[in-house]
Amino acid sequence: MNLDPPIPYLHRVRSYYQGLGYGTPYEWAHFSEVPFQPLSKPLSQCQVGLVTTAAPYMAGKGEQGPGAPYNAQAKFYRVYSGDTTKEHDLRISHVAIDRHHTTAADLASYFPLAALRRVAASGRVGSLAPRFHGAPTNRSQRVTLKVDGPEIVARCQADAVDAVLLVPNCPVCHQSLALIARLLEASGIATVIMGCAKDIVEHVGVPRLLFSDFPLGNAAGRPHDAQSQNLTLELALSLLESATDPRTSVQSPLCWSDNADWKLDYCNIERLSAETITQLRAEFDLGKAQAHGLREQLNRT
16 A cells, blocks of 8 residues: 555645635646657767746746745746756746745756756766757646647757756646647657656656656755755656656655655645635635736737
8 A cells, every 4th residue: 555645636736726716627638649759869869958847037026036925927928948058047936836845945956957967968968958948837738739839849859859858847837848748759859757746747648757756846856955856867867768658657766755744735725724715715816817917918019
């Protein structure tokens, strides 16, 4: 018997939003068939890309640093790219990470660019792609499949990558990057998702998943723990090499803590008082209104 199962995010999120008073549950993407692209050559000869759902810091858009509350103003709605030879200030205040048990204080725990540079320098991979790409966290599966996903595929093809690591943060991030991984594989590019929401990614259906049983926001390893981050990346790279069939999931042996009680908190409506539920509903409605305003403004530009 497994006494320490992963968080059931699909059930938790469904129950949470129903508990806040919203109606029909969100329908998560699900596919029976999964595209699969084996590596076309040894990893030591491959150019490897990186896709993230982290957002560039935007001055004047409210609190975005470690421990910041959810900040809808910090969202981005179009694919962006960044030079992998430079340093970047990327934040995850715009997504629903586990704010009870992590603070997003270490960029390397959710954006493994530094670790990728190290393995490229060591020869473990042939080279690092010249750009990484940012994927919007989008509840609209249509937009991800028809707009954002194809744009990322086109940019990865332009970069001549052989394989891509995709690192999501919140529940919807995991769905968005799972959908994009499918598009990349169908276009001939091998992928592995480094994620913390196992049930969401497997429900969508992807070729490869490296699952870390950590709070959301730490898919690249424990914060301020280079050994954990290096091991997590190595597990992902090994999965790229070893998987022979789609829907191959590997779980990291690392644990977040000796006590698994942290798994009881995320989106657990049963642990919230009526007063807290009312407050959270108001905050969520405000966030939706802010996000709608940002999208409208973007559409006018």
